[in-house]
Amino acid sequence: MRPPARPRAAGTARPRPADQGAATQDRGGPEADHRGRDLQDEARRDRSVGGRPGGDRQETGRSRPARQERPATGATPSAGGRVGVVSDQLADRLAERTAMARYRVWRRIGWTAFAVAVAAGLGWAALVSPLFALDAEQVRVTGEGTTVDVGEVREAVTDEAGVPLPRLDTVGLREEILAMNAVKNVRITRAWPDGLTVELTSREPVAAVPQPGDVYALMDAEGVRVGTAEEVPDGLPSIVTSLSDAGAGRRALDAALAVLGALPPKLAADITTVSAATQDDVRTTLSDGRVIRWGSGADVPLKTKVAQTLLRAEPTATTVDVSSPGLPVTH
Numbered sequence: 001m002r003p004p005a006r007p008r009a010a011g012t013a014r015p016r017p018a019d020q021g022a023a024t025q026d027r028g029g030p031e032a033d034h035r036g037r038d039l040q041d042e043a044r045r046d047r048s049v050g051g052r053p054g055g056d057r058q059e060t061g062r063s064r065p066a067r068q069e070r071p072a073t074g075a076t077p078s079a080g081g082r083v084g085v086v087s088d089q090l091a092d093r094l095a096e097r098t099a100m101a102r103y104r105v106w107r108r109i110g111w112t113a114f115a116v117a118v119a120a121g122l123g124w125a126a127l128v129s130p131l132f133a134l135d136a137e138q139v140r141v142t143g144e145g146t147t148v149d150v151g152e153v154r155e156a157v158t159d160e161a162g163v164p165l166p167r168l169d170t171v172g173l174r175e176e177i178l179a180m181n182a183v184k185n186v187r188i189t190r191a192w193p194d195g196l197t198v199e200l201t202s203r204e205p206v207a208a209v210p211q212p213g214d215v216y217a218l219m220d221a222e223g224v225r226v227g228t229a230e231e232v233p234d235g236l237p238s239i240v241t242s243l244s245d246a247g248a249g250r251r252a253l254d255a256a257l258a259v260l261g262a263l264p265p266k267l268a269a270d271i272t273t274v275s276a277a278t279q280d281d282v283r284t285t286l287s288d289g290r291v292i293r294w295g296s297g298a299d300v301p302l303k304t305k306v307a308q309t310l311l312r313a314e315p316t317a318t319t320v321d322v323s324s325p326g327l328p329v330t331h
Helices: 018-027 029-049 077-127 150-158 170-178 246-262 265-269 300-313
Strands: 139-142 183-191 195-202 207-211 215-219 225-229 238-241 271-276 282-286 291-295 319-321
Touching: 139 150, 150 170, 150 195, 170 183, 207 246, 238 246, 246 271, 246 282, 246 300, 265 271, 265 300, 291 300, 300 319
Parallel strands: 139 195, 207 238, 238 271, 291 319
Antiparallel strands: 183 195, 207 215, 215 225, 271 282, 282 291
16 A cells, blocks of 8 residues: 655655656657646646645645634524624614604604693683683573563573583582472573573463462462462362361362363363362363363373263253263263
8 A cells, every 4th residue: 555645845846756757758749848848837836836746735834724613503604794694684673673662652652642632622621711601691491381480590590601511510500490489390401602591391270279368379280389369360260179178188189180180271271160079079160051070080081082072962961970981971
């Protein structure tokens, strides 16, 4: 086995055997010259790179640099530049996300501050400023009927003039008006921007009840006293009840008022007198003198239809008894 060649110093050429040079010279001719020039060129190249002729070049006189360790990420040494680029891109994306999150936070804060400012402005305009303050000239009262004092109602409402409508206590104002005489119900509505509408339901008298002192109490269908008169007003019947027993007299009065309140307006206007000895014996007298016996205050609508039919069918009857509407009697 051939031993390995010893390393040569850089720039030195391996000596040729004497017989090889002689053989080459013996050949002669152009081919020999060409071959010689090739060998010289090869020798020069070997000297320039410090290697041996023939191709297996080996650096001598200096140590070969250590092999670079492969990055832990699996990239080859040639990809080191690429790793740096990727790291820069990740850093840029992280910075961009941080900036975007900060922008969202500040935008949210800005919108919140704007909403609070708008709400505060609207609250001031609605609750404090005179923009929606109640104007006494814009108060409208309807439905007073014949018994409600409109001036008293208007005075109670105009006392709130200058108060912004959103702060106006309509519940308390309604209770104050309901406490007034002859007011059965009331509805209060804000008329923006500075008005108020008051719709009243008045208690209308259906009968005049004699009272001590030669006066008459004007009573509505629910037995509420809505006024006082020295004489029986035109169009109202007077009620005569027994006053010996306050409780029985009150029940008889309530039964008579229930009958009057359920009658149609035309028939009620033709009644001149109502008597109620007891709560089960209510009688009415018409303007022509005929008497209708109603019994109690129950089933008045049905009794009214039967009575009207009998009054038309028997105009000469002086008494129509509909206390039992299923078995009416006339005589």
